[in-house]
Amino acid sequence: MSAAPVLSVEDLAVHFATPKGPARAVDGVTFALEPGQRLGLVGESGSGKSTTVLALMRMIRPPGRIARGHVRLGDVDMLAASPSEVRQSRFSRIALVPQGAMNALNPVLSVAAQIDDLLLAHGSAEAKTARRARIDALLDGVGLKAETGDLFPHQLSGGMKQRVCIAMAVALSPSVILADEPTSALDVIVQKQVLRTLIGVQKRLGAGVILIGHDMALMAQFAHVVGVMYAGQLVEIGPTKALFADPRHPYTRMLIASLPSFERRFTFRGIPGLPPSLVDRPEGCPFHPRCPRADARCRVETPAEQTLADGRRVRCHYATEVG
């Protein structure tokens, strides 16, 4: 795959103001997403995954702010665009299935009414019956019957709510879909079904997808490219197969090793130690206090990003070391 990217992100940084100084929640994230490509973002709680995708939508609210970087969505520079351009781009060019999306549905509106509101807000000039036909088709596209449109959120199961959120995210045929843990509240079987649905609509649209998740096994199945975040940085990003077969950052290794070896089906349980403070980051490599490979150099020198032969990018002094 080497088409022009639908999304390119360069040196993105997001800071949250705190009494002790700025918390660097996202700190120099760079990647590109090609049409039809699925990128999985993994990393511990607090590593900056949600903040990254919210920044792409220009949805960071005070005390947070985008401190630097570039986000290009096709020919739109999202960080320089006017508020009205940004509003227009949301849903039509880039759409988010937010973390906890199931609770984001409006409880007092039927499913069809909330999708209709979205179509109207984005200037649909169709008559009501034509819009309803579109809504039925959208619901059908995520495996829901047309009658689901008449139901209210409390009448839906978790999996159905997630499907409705996906239907809304794809309603205006965006070229990029951001899905922030869209299945984490669901049981394993429903998770798989919802992910398959997401892949189905993504393929139909030819959209690029960023999927955030904790389940490395699900990522291995879903993503073409996996990005590993630690303390606001992408510490390793590369093709899924290569990254799983031969992880180059010690943190990636530990994430993969912490999976049960039999079948690798379960969410990682975490690795020893705690992530660093985002305000008072340790000197050197942010991972050095937890890293089994760390030496004197790692305690003082921040690793620059290295690009390996297979296109992988890794922030570790010893990324090419054997073993």
Ligand SMILES: Nc1ncnc2c1ncn2[C@@H]1O[C@H](COP(=O)(O)OP(=O)(O)OP(=O)(O)O)[C@@H](O)[C@H]1O
């Ligand atoms: N509104 C806020 N005010 C202050 N700090 C915030 C705010 N939102 C996020 N942060 C900081 O940004 C960091 C990254 O948070 P983020 O929600 O992006 O993590 P995440 O990787 O999505 O975690 P999770 O897996 O738990 O969803 C957090 O450590 C937190 O300290």
Ligand SMILES: [Mg+2]
């Ligand atoms: Mg999150």
